[in-house]
Amino acid sequence: MECKSSKRMLRMPKAEGMLARTPSKKWVWLGLFVFHQFSLGFAHKTQVAIAKMGEEVTLPCCYETRSEDIPSNYRVYWQKNVTEVVIAYSFGNWLPNPINRSSLNQRTFALSITQVEISDAGSYTCIVQRVGSVKLCDQTVILSVIADFSQPAISLKKPSDCESSEVVVSCSSYGGFPKPKVSGFFNNVSVDWNTSLTSDAKTSLYNITGMARFNVTENMNLMCSVEYSDRTVSGEYPLTKPDNCESFKEDPPSHEVIIASITVLSIFLVAIILLVRYFRCSACERVRSSYNGTSQPTATEDETKLGTKTTMFQFCTMTSETSSF
Structure with a gap:
C-alpha cells in the first residue's frame, strides 16, 4: 500500500506540469496566427x-x-x-x-x-x-x-499719394498641380494673402496669385511661398522705402505732352510765315523801284529782260493787294 501511494505521489507533479504548459502552448499558437494575419494584411496594404x-x-x-x-x-x-x-x-x-x-x-x-x-x-x-x-x-x-509651379513673381503697386507708405504686393506662380496655397513672411511675421486661383481646362494646371497690403516704413524683406502636395517653391524679395516723394510721382499724362508739343510747333510755323512775308516784301519793293525808273524800251533793248521785270512787278502788285485785303 505504501508503494502504490508513493507512485501516485510521484506521478502527480508530471500531470500538473502538463496542465501548466497547456495554456502557454495555446497562447503561442494564437500569437503565431495573429502574426500571420498581420503579415498578410501588411503585404497587401495600399x-x-x-x-x-x-x-x-x-x-x-x-x-x-x-x-x-x-x-x-x-x-x-x-x-x-x-x-x-x-x-x-x-x-x-x-x-x-x-x-x-x-x-x-x-x-x-x-x-x-x-x-x-x-x-x-x-x-x-x-x-x-x-x-x-x-x-x-x-x-x-x-x-x-x-507638376512644379514656377518661381513666384512679385509685383508692387505704389500709392498715388506720396505721403502714404502703403504698397500693394502681388505674388504669382503658374503651371502647377495639385491645387496650391500661398504663404509667406513680412519681416518674419506671417502674412495673410487674398488668393485667386484659375485652372486650365485642357491641362488642368493651376495658376495662383496672392495679394496683400504692407506699410513700408523702412527697408524690409518679403518671402512668398507656393505650397503644393509636399513641395514648396519660394523666393525672397526686398521692399525698399522711397527716399522722397519724387519716387512716387507719376509721369505727366500724355495729353499734356501733346498740347505742349502743338503749342511749340504753332509758334515755330508762325515765325517762319512772318520771315517769308518780310523777305517777299523787300524783294517786291526792289522790283517796283526798278520798274518805275526804267525808260520806254527801244528796239535795241533786250525784250526778254523787260518782260521779266514786267511780270515780277505785276506779281508783287497782286501780292500787296492780297496782303492789304
Missing part, C-alpha cells in the same frame, strides 16, 4: 506612388515569378479605378491596351507609364492568377501626379 508630369513612373505589383516560371502560365490585370482596364496579359496573350504609354514587366508584373499626364492620377490594382489555381494576390497603388 501603396502610394508620386510621379512628375511628363516623366515615367513604375507601379509595383504584389507577385514576382521565379526564374524557372513561364510568363504564359499567368494571367495579370492592371485596373484603374476598379472599372478601367489599363493593361492585361492572359496566359501568353495580350489584351487590347487602352493606354499606349503603358507596359508590363513579365517577371515582376510591374506597370510602367511614360510621359505621365495629370489624368493618369488614380487608384491602380494589380491582380495575378496562375493556371489551374485561384487568385494569387491583388494590390492597390494610389498614383499622385504633380
Whole structure:
C-alpha cells in the first residue's frame, strides 16, 4: 500500500506540469496566427506612388515569378479605378491596351507609364492568377501626379499719394498641380494673402496669385511661398522705402505732352510765315523801284529782260493787294 501511494505521489507533479504548459502552448499558437494575419494584411496594404508630369513612373505589383516560371502560365490585370482596364496579359496573350504609354514587366508584373499626364492620377490594382489555381494576390497603388509651379513673381503697386507708405504686393506662380496655397513672411511675421486661383481646362494646371497690403516704413524683406502636395517653391524679395516723394510721382499724362508739343510747333510755323512775308516784301519793293525808273524800251533793248521785270512787278502788285485785303 505504501508503494502504490508513493507512485501516485510521484506521478502527480508530471500531470500538473502538463496542465501548466497547456495554456502557454495555446497562447503561442494564437500569437503565431495573429502574426500571420498581420503579415498578410501588411503585404497587401495600399501603396502610394508620386510621379512628375511628363516623366515615367513604375507601379509595383504584389507577385514576382521565379526564374524557372513561364510568363504564359499567368494571367495579370492592371485596373484603374476598379472599372478601367489599363493593361492585361492572359496566359501568353495580350489584351487590347487602352493606354499606349503603358507596359508590363513579365517577371515582376510591374506597370510602367511614360510621359505621365495629370489624368493618369488614380487608384491602380494589380491582380495575378496562375493556371489551374485561384487568385494569387491583388494590390492597390494610389498614383499622385504633380507638376512644379514656377518661381513666384512679385509685383508692387505704389500709392498715388506720396505721403502714404502703403504698397500693394502681388505674388504669382503658374503651371502647377495639385491645387496650391500661398504663404509667406513680412519681416518674419506671417502674412495673410487674398488668393485667386484659375485652372486650365485642357491641362488642368493651376495658376495662383496672392495679394496683400504692407506699410513700408523702412527697408524690409518679403518671402512668398507656393505650397503644393509636399513641395514648396519660394523666393525672397526686398521692399525698399522711397527716399522722397519724387519716387512716387507719376509721369505727366500724355495729353499734356501733346498740347505742349502743338503749342511749340504753332509758334515755330508762325515765325517762319512772318520771315517769308518780310523777305517777299523787300524783294517786291526792289522790283517796283526798278520798274518805275526804267525808260520806254527801244528796239535795241533786250525784250526778254523787260518782260521779266514786267511780270515780277505785276506779281508783287497782286501780292500787296492780297496782303492789304
